[in-house]
Amino acid sequence: MTKIEKPWGYEIHWAKTDNYVGKLLFINAGHRLSKQYHEVKEETLYVLSGILYNYDEHDTPMKILPGESFHVKPGQIHRFAADSCSVEVIEVSTPHLDDVIRLEDDYSRE
Numbered sequence: 001m002t003k004i005e006k007p008w009g010y011e012i013h014w015a016k017t018d019n020y021v022g023k024l025l026f027i028n029a030g031h032r033l034s035k036q037y038h039e040v041k042e043e044t045l046y047v048l049s050g051i052l053y054n055y056d057e058h059d060t061p062m063k064i065l066p067g068e069s070f071h072v073k074p075g076q077i078h079r080f081a082a083d084s085c086s087v088e089v090i091e092v093s094t095p096h097l098d099d100v101i102r103l104e105d106d107y108s109r110e
Contacts (some may be wrong), residue, residue: 007107008033009086018095025080025089027052032081035104043072043093045080050087055079077103 002013008031010059015022027033027050034056035055045064052064057077072078080089102109 005032007109009082015093021091021093021095021097023091023093024048025087025091027080027082027087027089028084029082032079032102032106034102034106034109035077035079036100036102037077038072038074038096038099039097039101040074040095041096042074043091045070045072046090048088050082050085050089052087052089053081053083053110069078079104 002005004013009026009028011026013021014024023102030057031036032053043094046069047064047066049066050069054062054064054070056062057076059079061081069106080087
């Protein structure tokens with residue numbers, strides 16, 4: 001397993017094969033990931049704890065509650081965020097980890 005610190009929290013990569021990647025995402029309260037999309041990568045998230053917010057291309061928020069899942073298709077603009085409570089999420093995706101096109105970022109990453 002590999003833990004990767006992020007400005008919004010951290011990721012733990014718990015599975016990595018030629019066909020899929022499994023991650024645990026921990027998003028600190030009040031933080032959000034980049035507004036982004038993927039050209040090839042496809043991912044499904046399952047919320048373990050907290051309320052995950054997903055903002056679409058129009059910045060419309062959608063709540064994803066513990067026990068719910070959310071699927072992201074290639075080309076789909078998304079931005080995950082935690083509000084007043086931290087969020088733990090399991091993500092399973094295709095192995096295209098570098099396939100991130102950032103449209104906006106709170107931490108000045110390209």
